[in-house]
Amino acid sequence: MAGEALVREFLDHAERLAGARIPDLLAADPARAGAMALRVGPVYANFARQRIDAATLATLGGLAGHVRLSLALRALVDGAEVNASEARPALHTALRSGIGRGEVARAAHAEALAARGRMAGLVDGLRASGVTDVINIGIGGSDLGPRLAVDALKDFSDGRFHLHFVSNVDGSEVQHVLRGLDPARTAAILVSKSFGTQETLLNGAAVRDWLGGGERLYAVSANVPAAEAFGVDPARVLPMWDWVGGRYSLWSSVGFAIALAIGMDGFEALLAGAAEMDAHAVEAPLETNLPILHALVAVWNRNALGLPTQAVLPYDQRLARLPDYLQQLVMESLGKSVRSDGRSPGVATVPVVWGGAGTGVQHSFFQALHQGTDVVPADFIGVVRPAHGLRDNHEALLANLLAQAEALGNGHAAEDPQKAYPGNRPSTLFLLDELAPRSLGALLAMYEHSVYAQSVLWGINAFDQWGVELGKRIAGELLPALRGEGEAGDAVTRALINEIRARS
Template identity: 70%
Template sequence: MAAWLEPLHAQARRMGNATLRGLVDDDPARAGDFSLRVGPIHANFARQRMDREALGALLGVAGDMALPVAMRALFDGATVNVSEQRPALHTALRSGLGQGEIATRARGQARAAHERMADSIATLEASEVTDIVNVGIGGSDLGPRLSVDALKDWRTGRFRLHFVGNVDASEAGHVLDGLDPRRTAVVLVSKSFGTQETLLNGAILRDWLGSGDRMHAVSANVAAAVAFGIDPGRVLPMWDWVGGRYSLWSTVGFSIAAAIGMQGFDGFLGGAAEMDAHALESPVEANLPLRHALTAVWNRNILGLPTQAVLPYDQRLALFPAYLQQLVMESLGKSVRTDGSPVATATVPVLWGGAGTNAQHSFFQALHQGTDVVPADFIGVVHPAHGHSGSHAVLLANLLAQSEALANGCADGDPQKAYPGNRPSTVLLLDALTPRSLGALIALYEHSVYLQATMWGINAFDQWGVELGKRIAGDLLPAVSGKGEARDPVTRALLAEIHGHG
């Protein structure tokens, strides 16, 4: 076990069988004191299973591990991605808080690319294009797809946005059904311009368009994009210092900017920059991303809880759990430290979730009465974008009720109807769902993930675990096509079944 965990385990032993109900009842100021506000986001941690002394110990660990220093290193362009010998300067895409030549140069490149993207969108706005199809996968799809869906009330009305990610061509076919190729533009998003799924889908759309005249690309490999048939003037840059799952702030956000306009996109960047400044400059006891990270580590390592639910009570944020699955699980799904040694404790939780109130009618039974305790982040929006106040009151009442019920439980003479309670949750409230608040919310989770990785000594910015399956798939492609044979006996048996029904 990592040495820094021992004083935290000691705190858990001291707390014994303390319950959330007891912690709140015995500390009348807890509900307010365990809350933080940053710009448009209010966060309440009062229903996490730690008391003030345990929180103090967590904050002490954060100071001992110099987490604020690690945050400054991230912004300044230190080589935090050690396995690829790169910085991770996604913060430079939205704020100029980094110091030194590396961060300053990255900020200049980001601003120049931002201006080029604005020019490209203005050109499309002056054309007859009505629909834009974003073709990408992973970080080139999830971030833009989430943001466009979440900010649908901020759409400028000029374009309809569509997304193609899966290599399953049925998705491309369904997206193109009903679109007019003469009024459709396509943007291919791939840093390497070698992503198999994106190139295959891009070829389908290129053939459907009939030419590359209305095709754009976002890539670090301009030559490959040009070879694909895209005019170099329509290729916007990416850089190796931005990982895919951290890239929606860059020209990868082309679809977001096209949907909500450049002014809206600037507001989106501004919300993230606001959270950046807070994360970098706030003391540990008042630092929201740090508190979120410390809570996650406490639940994973001290309470031993292996999963984490994210429960947005706003249908516009229905894709947020899927977005966070990539951000959290690809970043923190590591069992080896940056120095190559095995980690000494558990790392990533399995993250899952769904939108309330729909999710209440699917998996909340397990949250309330299942044998596994699942900590949850409830996300609510105070002011909706619609005028149906009665519906919104019911939505918020359900959010508050579920958090309360998970924490407090309910005794009953019939054990089938008893709720054990003592199940932790955090509540995040957005004043409204706007470009600014969404930007701040995503940046909050980005910084929390980085701080968790720092505490565990792992690299949040590589993803070598996805490569083996890709390599095997490439080797198997001839066998799937009937022109070769698989080495693995189970795979051979499955291929026989596939070919037997071809």
């Protein structure tokens, strides 16, 4: 009954605030801008432009208490079996933090430390080898996390290596990456837990043949025999574990490319920033817990306000890949219509995540954000101290960041309706002191914990991804038909195969 009462109260708040406007909420509470802000280490967040008030927050806190959200976060880091459908823990926090109290978590942390020691040795070996270019070959979490971190932290590179990434099975990508590189000064890392990922093996074979063999091939995998059969010396294979999902894996040996780009000290700082957020997530009370507040606001926007999408808008070009990274983290984790107990959640779950880097996107889709019929909540992300000396540029960038968030929230009246801005469009604004390994680690860990908290509130499993399997299985069945070996697929697919074969 307590849960039903909380849901009714949640819906009552939604009805009460349906007509509330952000400027009125700000005017009614002069302390709101400061009271709805939090700082965790190098990350500051301000929720004052969300369409919630103190009473709403109290009810959301009651929901969090009802599902024992704090205990769920503690269970995650302690190594409980939170991935029920695959009967295993999700121990990505153990890759960077030793706060897990369970035996499983402590053992995982010890394994992670040992793997980092081996990775440091391989980094040193490559630095002494004369290699100048390194190609990371992987897909999904084996690509998105390392690619984001390498791009975001390019100012912390000593320039020893040029990092390149290949993920798409489309041969044009690997062909374009190889163009202009010297095989005698290039190494490649194949990242695949099973060492059976079709895209990675096809691209890896192309690069191996271009290199002239496996002498400068490295791998990150749980399947050492398969990597060895492919031509990778087992001494150059770093481990992966089934207790870390791909989208949570950049903190592991999957981050080998990151360590090559910014050095092991930089990689350790990235982990330290994430560990700082881990400690905050499990120790801070609900009312001052940044990931939990972020999760509660996300659930409010999705279920109380009925908003189906979420924009991620980093105002720093180095974070341009953050929306892509968060698409996988959020949509693969929360893209579920069945609870862990097999029942329907009874409410909408995952929003569609999209976005891009300011100020460029102001000249593409911001028209729709300001005046379109759909309201899109946004996470704005800014950086206070840049890594360059172009002060005028940075002040203009920050002015645009602040202006867009204000304009979306407050709107603007005009006699001409085509020039009016409706406003009342919610956003959260994050500020990083600087974009450095520590702050990036903390920000990404914040999103991880928020996603897990949302999954607990909805009763779904954030750590499986059965929805990606069917298409892959059908693709395997269609390959022979594309080669002219029999027929496969439904009537539409067969017609398309005939068209492709007639013109190839």
